[in-house]
Amino acid sequence: MLHACQALLAAILPIAPQDAKPVAAPVAPQANSLRFETRHRLAAAGGRLDYHAIAETTLLRDDKGEPEAEFFTFAYLAGGATARPDRPVTFAFNGGPGSSSIWLHMGLLGPKLTQVPSDAANAGAPPYPLIDNVDWLLAVTDLVMVDPIGTGLSRVVGAGMGADHWGVDEDAKSVARFIRRWLADHDRWASPKYLLGESYGGIRSALLVRELQSGSSAVALNGVMLISPALDFELVDGQDNDACYAVEIPTFAATAWYHHALPDRPDALEPFLEEVSRFVANEYVPALFKGRDLDGAERKRLVRKLHRVTGLSPEYLRRANLRVSSDRFCRELLRDRGLVVGRLDSRYTGSGARDGREPRAARLHRERLARPRDNLLRRRAQRAAQHDGPQSRDAEKLPGGSHDVRPPPDGRRPGEGPARVPRAGAAVRRA
Numbered sequence: 001m002l003h004a005c006q007a008l009l010a011a012i013l014p015i016a017p018q019d020a021k022p023v024a025a026p027v028a029p030q031a032n033s034l035r036f037e038t039r040h041r042l043a044a045a046g047g048r049l050d051y052h053a054i055a056e057t058t059l060l061r062d063d064k065g066e067p068e069a070e071f072f073t074f075a076y077l078a079g080g081a082t083a084r085p086d087r088p089v090t091f092a093f094n095g096g097p098g099s100s101s102i103w104l105h106m107g108l109l110g111p112k113l114t115q116v117p118s119d120a121a122n123a124g125a126p127p128y129p130l131i132d133n134v135d136w137l138l139a140v141t142d143l144v145m146v147d148p149i150g151t152g153l154s155r156v157v158g159a160g161m162g163a164d165h166w167g168v169d170e171d172a173k174s175v176a177r178f179i180r181r182w183l184a185d186h187d188r189w190a191s192p193k194y195l196l197g198e199s200y201g202g203i204r205s206a207l208l209v210r211e212l213q214s215g216s217s218a219v220a221l222n223g224v225m226l227i228s229p230a231l232d233f234e235l236v237d238g239q240d241n242d243a244c245y246a247v248e249i250p251t252f253a254a255t256a257w258y259h260h261a262l263p264d265r266p267d268a269l270e271p272f273l274e275e276v277s278r279f280v281a282n283e284y285v286p287a288l289f290k291g292r293d294l295d296g297a298e299r300k301r302l303v304r305k306l307h308r309v310t311g312l313s314p315e316y317l318r319r320a321n322l323r324v325s326s327d328r329f330c331r332e333l334l335r336d337r338g339l340v341v342g343r344l345d346s347r348y349t350g351s352g353a354r355d356g357r358e359p360r361a362a363r364l365h366r367e368r369l370a371r372p373r374d375n376l377l378r379r380r381a382q383r384a385a386q387h388d389g390p391q392s393r394d395a396e397k398l399p400g401g402s403h404d405v406r407p408p409p410d411g412r413r414p415g416e417g418p419a420r421v422p423r424a425g426a427a428v429r430r431a
């Protein structure tokens with residue numbers, strides 16, 4: 001059981017690729033929810049932290065009482081499995097839509113974090129060491145790492161339909177149902193409750209507030225924490241909108257400054273960004289609003305000024321009609337060096353010939369997922385060695401999607417009888 005707990009507590013994978021097809025046949029739910037619990041101690045900055053780590057499934061049922069979805073979560077509870085009523089609890093999730101919570105789990109909120117350079121340097125080849133999270137948020141709140149249905153090991157089961165969970169409103173309603181169920185199962189209705197969302201988790205959090213505070217089982221929230229939230233998809237998707245062009249200029253300026261791509265780079269960044277912000281508010285935005293009425297002399301002056309603060313060539317700025325999307329900026333800034341700039345973290349660069357791959361995303365996949373995948377594959381290898389046959393061959397298939405490492409539905413624990421490794425593979429459609 002200890003090995004099963006360790007494997008499950010470390011094994012969490014991202015969602016299947018966007019172009020994967022949903023599972024055709026329904027997946028049978030477990031007869032009972034699964035729960036694996038271990039006790040740990042961490043030497044944190046504020047002193048010793050004793051905590052319980054719980055990996056478990058939470059079953060959602062439809063109006064007829066039939067199973068329709070199964071959430072798989074990791075929870076970290078300070079002290080023990082039973083918390084004080086006044087102990088806060090935070091439900092954390094990444095975005096996508098279509099991402100598991102692996103990124104927050106291994107990069108910020110877990111007891112162990114993947115050690116990677118913080119200065120945009122290449123972490124190189126594995127192994128990527130794990131370090132204690134000495135500034136762990138568990139010091140002030142219990143944590144529940146939420147994987148929405150179709151991500152991580154959360155899945156549709158029985159007669160459930162993916163369409164009931166995949167969509168802007170559907171996603172919020174699904175996660176809200178899980179939160180209510182978790183609060184009831186763990187006797188935490190009286191606890192202070194918080195949401196923590198990253199990227200699309202910003203939109204999910206806003207919708208969750210509405211969902212949780214409505215109905216007869218309303219949940220009173222104490223707060224919402226947002227990490228680099230996506231709140232305006234016109235900006236995120238780079239739509240043709242003058243306001244989007246304007247608000248990104250200071251970021252372009254900081255990025256060009258970092259990469260020494262400015263024609264006249266100042267020594268200090270902060271005064272330079274203050275100057276850029278004044279330029280955007282007093283000159284650039286009024287010029288964009290003039291549209292075709294902008295005269296030739298003013299256009300030339302703006303091209304020179306934009307070249308000075310963004311590092312983009314005057315020729316490109318003229319062709320772009322003074323309007324530069326983030327995607328184009330990332331490709332144009334270091335074109336003469338044969339590099340593209342990352343959107344997730346513009347300090348990172350990559351080859352411009354790799355079909356537009358996000359430089360930081362590729363490294364995140366290497367660094368954050370190496371250890372979880374290693375633990376999961378070790379467990380699968382143990383099963384394959386013990387039980388040769390079709391199921392072991394299936395365990396060797398390793399697409400990038402989610403996988404199910406739960407015991408078979410007859411109740412056997414891992415290692416007890418023939419292994420069954422069905423795929424949880426469900427693709428989340430972009431809302």
